[in-house]
Amino acid sequence: MTCAELLIRLLHETYGVRALFGIPGVHTVELYRGLEGSDVQHVTPRHEQGAGFMADGYARASGQPGVCLIITGPGMTNMATAMGQALADSIPMLVISSVNRRDTLGLGQGRLHELPSQQQMISGVARFSHTLLDANTLPEVLARAFAVFNGARPGPVHIEIPIDLFNAPVNVPVSWPAPRLYRAAPDPEGLAEAARLLKAAKQPLVLLGGGCVASPEVARALVEKLDAPTVTTINAKGLLGRDHPLDLGANAALPAVRELAANADVIMAVGTELGETDYDVVFDGGFHLNGTLIRIDLDPEQLVRNQRVTLGLVGDAGLSLELLLGHFSEPLQRDGKVRTAAVLSALNLPNDPAFSDFVPLYAMLAEHLPEAILVGDSTAPVYAGNHLVSQPAPRRYFNASTGYGTLGYGLPAALGAQLARADLPVVALVGDGGVMFTLSEIATAVEERLPVVIVLWHNAGYEEIRRYMDANGVARLGVDIQAPNFLTLAEGFGCPGVLVESPAELARALANREATGPLLIEIDAAAWQKNLMSPGDNNEE
Structure with a gap:
């Protein structure tokens, strides 16, 4: 067996990988010999960035690492x-790439796809990057990668294999079972102290982040025992279930939630960075925690970032919540539901002018696709949805407006989510500016027959940046961009499309869709906003 064949065998048989995302190149063709006849699905995106976003969406929707096969050089820079x-966003992703022959590495000979140091370049966006120098160490290196995914703070891992090793013979292990890795538990004494502080609290607050998504039942049970208002971040949406009476949603940047947070005497933050794209999306530094802060995180360094911590516990979020729950035999009574309802009433989100254009959009999606996974780009409907949307379960809402904040994410990530969860509808929420980064992935959706609904908000350019320019007295340059005819482009790819100008037309498009492949629904933002002001349209059926 060759190194390339062993790689595919280990991925599938040992680690249960069902799908790979990649574009074949002359440096990776030997990997495809290992794929032939296997049960692993290979998906060919139209750009390596699309492959990465698909793997990301696959991982977020399924909880399993997304895996990419990428060529040397430009494949990796993409x-x-x-x-x-x-x-x-701490998403488990395994990127396996080729690299030039071992005897040429670092020599600068002008080889095909050569970089001075591919590993050094990519190390800054990976938990670790490893160059395989001996084919027989492949099982150990893969085990390291999956140890990161299953036992540490997850994220991308990069393994590069020199092209002269793909055909190298290997000593095939009789078996290489995946190691059983148990989750890290917090210190019992620290856990008891956390429980004592929470029991003594008069106005507690809980902050739950994406690190908790694997444990919705225990998170909900503990929040209810604490009777505490709870912020669930964008990546934690659905953790408590839809419209839970203690859920403040991802609204930590809004004044009423900020006031509640500032007045809380004990705050417990679990599996959350406490970063600005979740707690300070207005970017004014106005989110303050003045009380006793308890933090639980798998990453010890994260415990001391962004806010001053009183008690830090290193441990897996789900296991920590489970062990902490054991300290509370009876539910506490702190008027949590009343406090939460008062804050939500003060927010009055459906009537907030900043979000009102999108209330009917999400109402139509909830009515026609109530179980859908909503995957978003950085675009106006997503910014509003971060505040408005409530989901029935975790892993049903995620987008690129958090953390890194890239454009072009929504469409390919939605395709990855659909491949991971064929049992659920998936909606891609994109804008006319951002979708142009990865519009070609409609071809992948058609080829794979993925029934993703692509909702394209067309507001004629980069609206968010236009507002920033206006607010700062900067002339509008580079933001009023020329858009193509999206329906014609979609048709060219073999994807049906429809233009809608009102909620009623959106409802008809959703009701009449054929779930046998992708559908593009283009919303004319100007017409939509105009029709919302017309009482006649709002009464349409």
Whole structure:
């Protein structure tokens, strides 16, 4: 067996990988010999960045690492942006690439796809990057990668294999079972102290981040025992279930939630960075925690970032919540539901002018696709949805407006989510500016017959940047960009499309869709906003 054949065998048989994302190149063709006849699905995106975003969406929707096969040099530079987004949001992604022959590395001989140091370049967007120098060490290196995914703070891992090793014979292990890795538990004494502080609290607050998504039941049970208002970040949406009476949603940047947070005497933050794209999206530094802060995180360094911590516990979020729950035999009574309802009433999100254009959009999606996974780019409907949307379960709402904040994410990530969860509908929420980064992935959706609904908000350029320019007295340059005819482009790819100008037309498009392949729904933003002001349209059925 060759190194390339062993790689595919280990990925599939040992680690249960079901799908790979990649574009074949002359440096990676030997990997495809290992794929022939296997049960692993290979998906060919139209750009390596698309491959990375698909793997990201696959991982977020399924909880399993997304895996990419990428060529040397330009393949990896194209992948770097997707890896940066995954690193920022702690998404498990395995990137396996080729690299030039071992005897040529670092020599600068002008070889095909050569970089001075591919590993050095990519290390900044990976948990680790490893160059395989001996084919027989492949099982150990893969085990390291999956140890990061299953036992540490996850993120992208890069393994590069010199092209002269693909055909190298290997000593085939009789078996290489995946190691059983148990989750890290917090210190019992620290856990008891955390429980004592929470029991004594008069106005507690809980902050739950994306690190908790694997443990919705225990998170919900503990929040209810604490009777504490709870912020669930963008990546934690659905953790408590839809419209839970203690859920403040991802609204930590809004005044009423900020006031509640500033007045809380004990705050417990679990599996969250406490970063600005979750707690300070207005970027004014106005989110303050003045009380006793308890933090639980798998990464010890994260415990001391962004806010002053009183008690830090290193441990897996789900296991920590489970062990902490054991300290509370009876539910506490702190008027949590009343406090939460008062804050939500003060927010009055459906009537907030900043979000009102999108209330009917999400109402139509909830009515026609109530179980859908909503995957977004950095675009106006997503910025509003971060505040408005409530989901029935975790892993049903994610986008690129957090952390790294890249454009072009929404469409390919939605395709990855659909491949991971064929049992659920998936909606890609994109804008006319951002979608142009990865519009070619419609071809992948058609080829794979993925029934993703692509909702394209067309507001004629980069609206968010236009507003920033206006607010800062900068002339509008580079933001009023020329858009193509999206329906014609979609048709050219073999994807049906429809233009809608009102909620009623959106409802008809959703009701009449054929779930046998992708559908592009282009919303004319100007017409939509105009029709919302017309009472006649709002009464349409």
